[in-house]
Amino acid sequence: MRLMDWRGSGMRGSLPSMSRTLGQPTQWGLHYGQLVDAHSKFGRSLGGPDEDPADEAESPAARRHIRQVVTELGQVASFLGEQGLRLTDEATATFLDLVERELGPALTTLGRRAEGDYSPDVRVERHPEFRKAAPEKRAGLSPWSLFEAWVKERKPGDATVNRWRAVMRGLDAFFEGRDIAAITAEDALAWKDTLVTPERSAGVVNDVWLRAARVNFGWALDNKRIASNPFEGVSVAVGKAAPKVREREFEEAEWSIILKATTGPQPGRIAAHNAAARRWVPWLCAYTGSRPGEVTQLRAEDIQHHKAGFWVMKISPEAGAVKGGQARTVPIHPHVIEQGFVEFVQSVGKGPLFYDPNGQRVKRDDPTNPVQAPWVKQRNKLAEWVRDLGVTDTNISPNHAWRHTFKRRAVRAGIEKRIRFAFCGHTSSDVGDEYETPTVEDMAKEMMKLPLFVATQGDSGAL
Structure with a gap:
């Protein structure tokens, strides 16, 4: 049995059947010893089997070494991969520090279980019960495939298609083909902030670029593909209009x-x-x-x-x-x-x-x-x-x-x-x-x- 799976399950299944997967008590004792050695190498104390590691100052080299040992003993990399999780470097470091606090007590408990001791683990009880989050609903459409679906159903004029084609291509590139259901209002604002350029005025951004996004995502909302339109109400501030220098008729x-x-x-x-x-x-x-x-x-x-x-x-x-x-x-x-x-x-x-x-x-x-x-x-x-x-x-x-x-x-x-x-x-x-x-x-x-x-x-x- 893998340590990360054990902590997630809470060990509340059929105990006899689990005993066949726990291995030998010496296995868990060996792993516990490796964790103790990783701490003592740098003069740190792991603490008792049911205690958190001592909160002591340590060098960056010590922290890197201990995190590496925790990753190996807890099989953290394979656990995250099977869960479909990708963490940033900062999030990974925080996660390993949390796992480290539970690793020693978990190894000790697994050793007792391997010996046939199934008495309650009071340490587990202090943690909330694990509940896997429901999978996020996806629309199955990228910004570009959304445009294709909208054109197919609405059959807009060629002028509109040609004018909005570049918009939806740009939107698709900015979000790297992300599912439209995962695009938030904050994401829409981030995209909006990139649109005004020396060659593209705020008026054009509002009338063409943001309108195209709003209409297409509005269609997705009407067709129950997304829960909300992230582009609704999004606009850029338009500065003072250029002075009118002449009438628009021919002289x-x-x-x-x-x-x-x-x-x-x-x-x-x-x-x-x-x-x-x-x-x-x-x-x-x-x-x-x-x-x-x-x-x-x-x-x-x-x-x-x-x-x-x-x-x-x-x-x-x-x-x-x-x-x-x-x-x-x-x-x-x-x-x-x-x-x-x-x-x-x-x-x-x-x-x-x-x-x-x-x-x-x-x-x-x-x-x-x-x-x-x-x-x-x-x-x-x-x-x-x-x-x-x-x-x-x-x-x-x-x-x-x-x-x-x-x-x-x-x-x-x-x-x-x-x-x-x-x-x-x-x-x-x-x-x-x-x-x-x-x-x-x-x-x-x-x-x-x-x-x-x-x-x-x-x-x-x-x-």
């Missing part, structure tokens, strides 16, 4: 540069769909306030002639992606039609207007790493092109600024709010507004109030 000089470039010469080797995107997407955004990605995904069949005599474009999730998943129909301004937009659409015939549907080569089946949609790539190319034209102010977006430009020009032209919202696909918090949703005919009528985009750099007419 006249900026939109003039872009719209003039749409009719200017293009590089000879540019692909036809890229040239078409430069030619028409800025104009459609300027007169409709649509998101650039909604325009770059348009198909020829989405451009239709309305029975009332005007042209419309249908923005639909069927063509790609629409924020909120709500399709809408938007009239196209006559100024765009006059420039030959319908003729361009008819030349395409069918299919995407601004990207090559056969040009995408990368294929992946990993839902946590979706391939960037071709209309998103085209939107990003347009942003780079606008920057190359000289619209370089980082306080505005080279694409999204068209929405701000449209909304401000529309309000100055006296177009009512519900019409502006309908053009841009914005929703109102007022439930009553749902009863006043404008028709496309209403939108087409109000659209005529918009001022034309007129050149100001050496030109005198509408672009």
Whole structure:
């Protein structure tokens, strides 16, 4: 019988059966003698069989030697390994000092048991009864596998997956793949403290990094995989906002540069769909306030002639992606039609207007790493092109600024709010507004109030 097992059991089992495992009395006497020798080597007294070792000053060398003997006699290393316990150096030293106090009395008692003496061991009675802690509940998910499970069930948009992918990879690396049920609120705070960097603002940390962790762990909580969400309520302090130096709409000089470039010469080797995107997407955004990605995904069949005599474009999730998943129909301004937009659409015939549907080569089946949609790539190319034209102010977006430009020009032209919202696909918090949703005919009528985009750099007419 091993000493550490005996102390854990309290020797309260079947005594005759245990006697067969206790060995010879001389075995325990020999071990006791080894313990006495370890103490006496350094001039220390072990004390009586039922006494604690004398509390005497000793050198570090003496302590190391005695702890080594205690480890061997008590078979401490194998005991900790079988229990699945890993102790720090400091905790190991404390544990061995405690075992040392019980080792002498335990060896003496085991010797008596081997001789057939099963009288009560009063020393054992002074210790609390050993109760093995219940195993800690595990979720069976690491931060990354949690993200995989969340994506599989919730099926979020590609933009969200791509934005949160780096977050959950970082979380998984920080916790070294630890089970999510073992991540505490204190652990969440420790991770949070590493996130703000010169390249990553507190606002981004709150809006992207901590939100991704909170949503994913919230899903685990809702699905009974964890008892609490350690990221709930965790945030970083956001400093004073940077001063606003300008409005987010294009200034006249900026939109003039872009719209003039749409009719200017293009590089000879540019692909036809890229040239078409430069030619028409800025104009459609300027007169409709649509998101650039909604325009770059348009198909020829989405451009239709309305029975009332005007042209419309249908923005639909069927063509790609629409924020909120709500399709809408938007009239196209006559100024765009006059420039030959319908003729361009008819030349395409069918299919995407601004990207090559056969040009995408990368294929992946990993839902946590979706391939960037071709209309998103085209939107990003347009942003780079606008920057190359000289619209370089980082306080505005080279694409999204068209929405701000449209909304401000529309309000100055006296177009009512519900019409502006309908053009841009914005929703109102007022439930009553749902009863006043404008028709496309209403939108087409109000659209005529918009001022034309007129050149100001050496030109005198509408672009």
